[in-house]
Amino acid sequence: MVLVAMSIARGYAADSKMVARASWDAGIEAYNNKEYAEAVEAFESVVAHGSASADVYYNLANAYFKLGQQTTNSSRPFAGGELGNAVLNYERALRLDPTMDDARYNLDIAKDMTNDTESVPDSFIKHLWYSMARSMTSNGWATLSLSSLLLSIILVMIYLLHSTIVVRKVAFFASIIIIMVVFFSTALSITQRNAAMYSKRAVILTNDTTPVHASPDSGSKIIRQPSQGVTVRVERAQDEWSEVRFADGEKGWVRTRNIEII
Numbered sequence: 001m002v003l004v005a006m007s008i009a010r011g012y013a014a015d016s017k018m019v020a021r022a023s024w025d026a027g028i029e030a031y032n033n034k035e036y037a038e039a040v041e042a043f044e045s046v047v048a049h050g051s052a053s054a055d056v057y058y059n060l061a062n063a064y065f066k067l068g069q070q071t072t073n074s075s076r077p078f079a080g081g082e083l084g085n086a087v088l089n090y091e092r093a094l095r096l097d098p099t100m101d102d103a104r105y106n107l108d109i110a111k112d113m114t115n116d117t118e119s120v121p122d123s124f125i126k127h128l129w130y131s132m133a134r135s136m137t138s139n140g141w142a143t144l145s146l147s148s149l150l151l152s153i154i155l156v157m158i159y160l161l162h163s164t165i166v167v168r169k170v171a172f173f174a175s176i177i178i179i180m181v182v183f184f185s186t187a188l189s190i191t192q193r194n195a196a197m198y199s200k201r202a203v204i205l206t207n208d209t210t211p212v213h214a215s216p217d218s219g220s221k222i223i224r225q226p227s228q229g230v231t232v233r234v235e236r237a238q239d240e241w242s243e244v245r246f247a248d249g250e251k252g253w254v255r256t257r258n259i260e261i262i
Contacts, residue, residue, distance in 0.1 A: 020051035027059060036067035054097035061089035061103070065110060078113070084205040084228035086110050091203065091231070091262045098134040098192065114229040115209075117248040133191040141189035145182050152178040200234040202244065202259040212252035216241035223252050232259065 027042030043060035046052065068082030077083075090107035093100055136144070155175035159168050204210050209225040216238050224246075226232075232244035235251060242256045 016049040017051065020046045020049040023049070024051070024056070027063070031059065031063055031066075034066070036063050036070060039063035040067055052092075054093045054100055054103070057089045057093035057096065058100065058103045058106075061086045061093065061106065061110075064089065065106070078228065079207060081205055081207045081228050083110060083113055084203055087114070087229040087231065088203040088205065088260055088262060091201070095262060098137060099140075110229060111231075115227045116230045117226075117246050117250075129188075129191070130195075133188045133195070136188075136192070138189050138193040141185045141192060145185040145189060148178050148181045148185060152182060201262045202232055202234050202242075203262060204228055204230045204232065204254070204258060205260050206258050210254055210258045212244070212254050214252060216243070216253045220253075224250070231262075234259070234261065 023042045023045035027039045027046065030036070030038035030042055040060065040063045043056060043063055046056050047060070064082045065086040068078035068080065068086065071077055071079075087107065087110050090103050090110060093103040094107065097103075133141075152175050155171045155178060158171040159175060162168050162171065204226055206228055209227050211222045212224045212226065214221040214223050226246070230246075232246055232254075235243040235245055237243075237256060238253075240256055241253045242259060243251060243253050244259070245251045
């Protein structure tokens with residue numbers, strides 16, 4: 001019975017991969033033919049079949065963005081919420097691969113079209129630290145840390161066993177520098193991993209603006225009305241409401257159905 005279940009699971013996984021691959025090819029072809037609605041549908045199918053990756057999210061975001069720019073006489077740009085979906089998927093691509101410069105560049109262009117607020121400036125040290133963390137993935141920093149640790153062990157062994165004083169001194173000071181690299185790369189790996197796993201960031205996905213209330217009550221005061229594509233941090237949830245924090249630090253309540261976690 002267990003073998004039958006395992007065989008069915010393997011068959012389903014193989015079918016999903018085949019469908020995802022076919023959808024990917026269809027999405028690329030549709031995008032190249034400027035059939036952006038079909039491209040969106042195809043790339044969404046790839047995600048639905050469990051084959052999401054940074055490249056898939058990036059291409060899906062591009063398709064949403066191009067689709068939103070296709071207007072008719074009776075519509076305006078991004079009338080169907082395409083800008084919000086573009087921002088969401090650029091963010092998801094960068095969550096998986098923070099070194100994807102094209103996604104970051106396109107995300108900045110998309111965000112310029114929203115009414116997102118300016119963030120509270122970080123200190124120079126904090127900004128520098130997070131910029132360094134984003135220069136590689138968490139796994140990349142972890143690999144550097146392990147490689148440096150191995151090199152430091154070799155240098156320590158040279159210091160302990162070599163008979164030449166000059167070589168021992170060079171090995172000693174080099175091992176100290178490499179050990180510092182181990183600590184820094186480990187800390188940067190943890191920073192990047194935590195940013196990817198525990199950051200409850202979300203994007204507003206409504207077609208137009210979304211009312212933000214002072215309390216989880218539709219009758220309460222509306223304190224701001226952000227547009228689609230604005231990124232927020234989810235603080236907590238209560239029934240059908242979510243309390244969110246904006247980049248400038250202001251907090252308010254929105255309907256949970258109007259946002260999607262990155």
